[in-house]
Amino acid sequence: MKKYTTVAKINFRYTTWIAYLVAGICAAAMIVDTIIDKSMGMTGDNAISYYSMLYLICIMAPIFIASINYSRHINIGVKKKAYFYGCAINYVVFAAIISLCGVIETFLIDPYLTSDGYQIYGLVKVFGWDSNVFTAFFSQFAFLLLVESVLHTFTFIQDKWYGWLADVIVVVIISVFTPIPALRQVETAFFNLIIFSAPVAQIFTCLLLAAAVYSTNLVYLKNKIS
């Protein structure tokens, strides 16, 4: 376990700091914007919740983790399995912390800031996960974990032909499925399932998909040379 946490610690400290920086700057800019709005008594404005900026970490961190430092990990003596599980710890921790921030803001901070004509929107509200704190936390957590595993996997396989093939397939799905109504329904059904379905189904589906997608990294790791 120590080996896994060491990999995770390195990633937290040395690999993903740019993601924290970007998310931090964006969140700070939004807080400053709110302070100005509030102090000037501006009404009729809408804002995006601060924690939305933390999603940038979930988007950027997997890209950085998968694209840089793999060789360095292996070359300091990390075994491939430890790398696999260590990165998984990163994603679970990111998803948990950001989900927690989302819950705290949605249920404690946003109601305080919201006033007539001043609304704050976050994914928890938009996706309808705000029925209670547990749903808000776990729905968000599972969804973010899925996003992270997909981004990690796609980034990780980009130096192989099947990485490029996967990109082409995604583009084809989006460009072919969207214009054709029957196929669009499939697309809609998929997104409904991972976002808008009943909490248990949504959480279960996202976790299952995240685990399945992330597991494919094992196949790729077999052949990856440091």
Next chain:
Amino acid sequence: MIDLLSATKRYGDTAAIDRLTLHLSEKKIYCLLGRNGAGKTTLMNLISGKIRADEGKVMVDDERVTTLNMPESVRYIEAAKPQFNMRVSELMKLAAGVDDKFDADFADRMVDKFRLERHKKYKSLSFGMKTMVTTIISLASNSEIVLLDEPVLGFDAVMRKEFYDLLAESYENHPRIIIVSTHLIDEIAGIAEKIIAIDSGKLLFYEDINDVIEKSYKLSGAEDDVKHATANLNVVANEKIGKFAVAYVFDKRMAPQENVEVENLSLQDLFVKMVEGKN
């Protein structure tokens, strides 16, 4: 214990390791000798599970090595590969974090002994010092098998001497299989016990270093005399200057003869002649 059973690794059409069979079981310091491109690094990568064999088997401690199940008992850090740009002290801590058998006290003493500046970041170190850092990390591991790929690359004569002392001390503290790949065979001959010589991915010989020294010599004299003296010997290379001939032999030591002169051959010369003769 390391077992390679007809292991083959190809890169395109080239076999970097070609049906290599090797069995290492004794806790010793092994010298892995080979020219550039002979397959030394590939062999180490195969043993550590960083890459997989296309054919044959690689076993460590009776378990088949796979790229996903990299053997825990093998420690292999390539000096030429990039490292995290941390302070030396942080890099040592990190190495300890990923290796249960890391001897932090030994690493600490070696950092002092080699006057490595702990606060300096890895990238700001000289080439030789970078190599020393990775060598210390490798040797501080008490893993049962330690692989060192060109550990004296970029070292001056003093540093090389210090490295051999470090290697000897590490082995004394914790006897295990240590494989050192190097070109400087005569230097390591003082502490290595066995030589594994490879060329073009094939095993040239795998013998006790003292036996190799005993069996390596050259005969010089008139061409006919040399030919006659070496009739039943394994001659790895021949040289002719007019009617004068030199035969480089790797075989049982022959008794002194009247018409031919017998001279010892350095390990370096033996290897060079072997590879030249083969090519």
